[in-house]
Amino acid sequence: MTADTGNRVVVTRRIPGSTIARLDAAFDLDVHDSEDPLEHQALLERVRGSAGVLTMVSDRVDGSFLDAGGDTLRVVSNYAVGFDNIDVPSATEHGVVVTNTPDVLSQATAEFTLGLLLSLVRRVAEGDRVLRRATPWKWSPTWMIGQGLFGGTLGIVGLGRIGREVARLAVAFGMDVIYANLSGEVRDVPYRSVTLDELLATADVVSLHCPLTDDTHHLIGAAELAAMKPGAVLVNTSRGAVVDEPALAHALRDRVIAGAALDVFEREPEVQPELLELENVVLTPHLGSGTDAIREAMGELCLGALSAVLVEGRCPANALNPEAMGRG
Ligand code: DGY
Numbered sequence: 522m523t524a525d526t527g528n529r530v531v532v533t534r535r536i537p538g539s540t541i542a543r544l545d546a547a548f549d550l551d552v553h554d555s556e557d558p559l560e561h562q563a564l565l566e567r568v569r570g571s572a573g574v575l576t577m578v579s580d581r582v583d584g585s586f587l588d589a590g591g592d593t594l595r596v597v598s599n600y601a602v603g604f605d606n607i608d609v610p611s612a613t614e615h616g617v618v619v620t621n622t623p624d625v626l627s628q629a630t631a632e633f634t635l636g637l638l639l640s641l642v643r644r645v646a647e648g649d650r651v652l653r654r655a656t657p658w659k660w661s662p663t664w665m666i667g668q669g670l671f672g673g674t675l676g677i678v679g680l681g682r683i684g685r686e687v688a689r690l691a692v693a694f695g696m697d698v699i700y701a702n703l704s705g706e707v708r709d710v711p712y713r714s715v716t717l718d719e720l721l722a723t724a725d726v727v728s729l730h731c732p733l734t735d736d737t738h739h740l741i742g743a744a745e746l747a748a749m750k751p752g753a754v755l756v757n758t759s760r761g762a763v764v765d766e767p768a769l770a771h772a773l774r775d776r777v778i779a780g781a782a783l784d785v786f787e788r789e790p791e792v793q794p795e796l797l798e799l800e801n802v803v804l805t806p807h808l809g810s811g812t813d814a815i816r817e818a819m820g821e822l823c824l825g826a827l828s829a830v831l832v833e834g835r836c837p838a839n840a841l842n843p844e845a846m847g848r849g
Contacts, residue, residue, distance in 0.1 A: 528572040528831045529593075533559055533580050536600065537813065540820025547828060548573070565589040573827045575600055579789070582607040587615040596830040598823040602626055602683075602810075605733040605760060609842050616848035620826035620839045624682060625818035626810035631686030633809045634728060634758045635694070637782035641754055641803045642726075643667040650800075668725075668752075668779075671695035676724025678717065678740070679731030679759065680707045687728055688712055699723060703731060721748040726756060733760035741765065746772035754780040758809045761786035770795035773802055784809050 530548040532541065535555055544550050551567065553559050558579045559567060568574050568589050573596045576582055582597055587608075590597075596618045599607060604621045612619045640646045644667045651658060651665070658664070675691045677684045677700040688698045688710075698712040701720040717740075721727065727749060731737045741755065742765040749755070755778060757764055766786065770793055772778050780801040786792050789807060796802055810819070822839060829837035836846040 529570060530573040530575065530827055530831070531567050531571045532575040533564065533567070534577045534600075536575075536816065536820055538817040538820050540817070540824055543820075543824055544575070544827070547824075547832065561585075568594065572596070573598065573831050575823050575827065576606070577601070578603060578606050580606060582612065582619075584608065584611050587611055587617060590615070590617065596620070596827055598826045600819055600823055603732060603760060604841060607841075613842040613845040613848070616845055618826075618830050618836065618843070618845045619841045620823070620837055621841060622819040622822045623839060625822060626815050627682040627686045629812050629815045630683045630758055630809040631690055633784065633811075634683075634687050634730075634756060635690050637758065637784060637803055637805065638670070638726060638728070638754070638756050641756070641780050641782040641801075642670065646803045647800055670726070673697070673725035674699060674723055676700065676715075676720035676727045677712075678720065678727065678729045679703065679737075680710065680712070681730060681732075683758075684728075684730035685710065687730060691726075696726075703736060717745075718748065721745055722750070725750065725753050727753060728756040729759045729763050731759055731763060733762050737763050739763070739765040741769070743768040743772070746777055749778050751777065752779050754778060754782065756782045758784045761789060766793040766796065769793075770799070773799050776801075 528548050530544060530550055532552040534553055541552060561581055564580055565585060568586060570593050572593055575598045578601045594617050598620045602621050602623050607619055609619050644665050648665055673696050675696045675698050677688055680700040680702045691698055699715050699720055700712050701715055701717040706714040740763050746768060769781060773781055782803040784805045785807055792804060826837040826839055829835050836843045
């Protein structure tokens with residue numbers, strides 16, 4: 522790769538692995554080397570005059586960001602597969618190419634989804650809490666009975682790359698898989714496509730893997746939770762705002778459904794306080810893609826995208842709006 526120190530690239534957060542050193546060798550690099558996100562105004566100041574920005578899911582890439590980037594900004598590389606934090610049409614109008622990190626994190630996120638699900642139905646997290654609280658216990662045939670996955674039906678909402686990986690793992694656990702895909706049936710998969718209503722009425726486990734869009738915002742609310750089987754559980758490793766959290770907290774408290782496992786929240790890092798009080802929910806702080814190898818692979822994709830646009834002058838394969846290339 523040709524070094525081009527005339528190109529200023531901003532990285533909006535500390536990231537692990539070799540990515541920073543490699544970016545530093547290729548660009549005039551400005552890293553916000555912190556665990557804390559930049560406030561929006563500070564972010565705008567930082568991106569002014571930059572050619573590329575490596576953003577996080579917590580950075581809002583809207584009209585004000587793109588205006589701040591101005592004529593110099595040519596690429597925004599989001600360190601995530603989800604890009605609901607980015608106004609892609611507006612980026613296209615500004616001639617800014619947007620990229621994400623597809624594929625590399627599908628297996629890790631799917632593994633994590635199964636981990637969360639097992640933790641919920643086999644009461645792993647709850648059992649851990651019992652011991653930490655020094656609750657007196659002894660084994661007995663009735664002690665902390667859970668549910669198994671074998672023979673159950675998994676309903677996947679959003680059969681994209683991550684959803685398909687979850688399906689593959691669930692089959693290995695002996696589950697039947699059905700799916701509801703909001704953008705239509707998926708070809709060449711061995712799973713039955715159903716409507717969301719049928720999925721909710723049939724599945725023992727409802728697992729959410731759809732992107733957050735206007736159509737999926739609060740897709741799962743009070744009515745959808747009431748439509749689920751009373752013994753069913755909900756898993757969300759997609760985006761928090763796909764679920765109406767207050768409605769979910771009520772449904773869990775009133776045992777409308779049996780449980781939930783959540784890795785994502787609508788107002789991260791805040792968690793709906795009622796959820797924290799409930800035993801039939803497993804909560805984790807957005808860990809789905811968090812392994813060393815996956816962070817390295819995400820960094821590699823971001824580096825590749827920034828280099829493609831800024832050094833090689835070509836459109837990267839992971840561009841979400843290739844039509845923006847050369848438009849700025
Ligand atoms: C993603 O990639 O969208 C994750 O949620 C952030 O790692």
